Amino acid sequence: MVLSKWKQTMIKERLKNIVEKAFVQASRDGKMGGLSECPEPIIIERPKLPEHGDLACGVALKLARHAKSSPVAIANTLAEYIKTLPEAQNGCISNFEVANPGFINFRLGKSWLADVIHEVHAQKSNYGRELVGENKRVLIEYVSANPTGSLHIGHGRNAVFGSCLANLFAFAGYKVEQEFYVNDAGAQIAALGECALAAYQRKLGQSVDYPEGGYPEESLSEYIDIVIERNGDKYLALSGDEAILAVGNETKCVIQKAQEDLLEKLGVKFERWFSEESLHKAHKVDQAMAVLASNNHSYEADGALWLKSKELGDERDRVLRKSSGDYTYLANDAAYHLDKFNRGYDLMVNIWGADHHGQVPGLKAIVTALGFDPKKLEVVLTQIVNLNRDGKAVRMSKRRGTVVMLDEVMDEVGVDAVRYYLAESNPNNPINFDLELAKKQSKDNPAFYLQYAHARCCSILRRALEPVKDLESGELKDPVVTEQMLTEWENEYAHRANLFLAGFEEDEAKFGYQKSLVMRLEALPQEVREAATSWQPGRLASFGYEVAKDLMKTYEESRVITADLSVTKARLGLIMATRQVLANVLKIIGVSAPERM
């Protein structure tokens, strides 16, 4: 497979093999303090400081204790053996040295860098894929906002994080499904219906009181307008619970559609909108309660049904069915998660707002009580979003006093900026979202800068295909590159690594920038792996920003379109490889990759 072939050509992997081989030979000669196998993993890292080379290995530091020798002595021994290896002498490593406190620092030669560019072209949109997910089936449930009002910026964070995680997991070899759980059960709709009906009647000129303590009338207004537009005054004929349920249900549908549309605009698409009501209709909640009872995990007391969650690690027992006879959300969650587990996923992820973290022990307990493995269910909590404008907190909203609505922010700063800023952060940390920064069309705005880098790559390519204007005479000359040449080149980029050697600068400083860029491109698979294993898609946003910075430096120092066709060909290949890496990253975080800006 292509992926396994790339494994062998990854620079870090190759260096690791070289160090490993050196260790094996040294230990065979009895120079590793009696060790026959390497007891520590050999890790090749990129040093922070350029003086420490392009890549470094610190394994000697870790071996010191095992081999009962100093790190520097071990590193020197390893270095001597590395010198004798043929793999280290074919232009891949330009030089290497041992440095205190025992690192082996490598400086890379040009042929490995050419291999990297070639590899990106060979794999294109698949470049960076890693198989950490092993084709496991994972369900990501997120947003799951009540269908009783508009989505706010906190839902936006939840939505963007969930969608990025889904994209990342899919790229990293999971089979992903995305699901939105809709709290559309009878009681919820009745509560909504009461307010919606009053708002409906009042809009149609009837003088009725609006329910106190319900959803703010203003927050329902735009949805009631649509209900009236579609149905006219026909619900006025109904009365009592019938009217409440009818208007409630209609309003719920309108609201859910609005949520769906807004999320789609944000680049968030679910396989399934899972209805809570469907659980009730199919008596799934009763069935879940029966399972709990038969597993001896519930009991009746004070007229209510309780879950014995305390004996399953929770701080207290929790109510499943109130003395009123109604089920609690926990009982409904039992039915929902029973359904999820029965669908056979290897992993289920729930993404919740951090204000719900108190429910996690209850959910874990009930999953255990149902007889499932709670380790298959993970809850990720997303912290609050604070909005700022010029350093001052924003709290105003058209529809609510305290919460800022998602659509307002999307309208103001644009979908891409919203996605970037919500994607970039670690969900554990609160976000400080600066509206003015997000709108800036300059490098101050990383969202813009990242897209601009992609557009710049495209613009170089466009320029190469355009006629050239001679600066002195002013006359137009043929384009440096024709469409036909480009087609041929693209084929060669994917099949030959050597051609990229012509693009590297002789000048050490200029070559340094090119090398930084190529090594950055080389790091994408590793970045994807780390982001996927730590569930932090935001790392890729930061990575993309680094790629963009490296691109800009190379762009400044090395002209792509030159008089020398082989140089042009090689450098255009590097630029297009960079564009591909940026595009792959942007796709995961769900930000568009514009061809021009």
Next chain:
RNA sequence: GCGCCUGUAGCUCAGUGGAUAGAGCACCCGCCUUCUAAGCGGAUUGUCGUAGGUUCAAAUCCUACCAGGCGCGCCA
């Protein structure tokens, strides 16, 4: 009171036991007849919340404490 999250440069944050703790912003100084100056280069910036402990090595692991956020319903 108990639980969870957070504490790193003036600000926003990265740093998942290893080298001199890094970026961006802000501030200051340079750079446009050539592929987007919507840009690039340079300078300044630190009791890693505090105190102990583990380790050859701690921002990172352990313990206690301090500060901020959130949560502790027969609400959802």
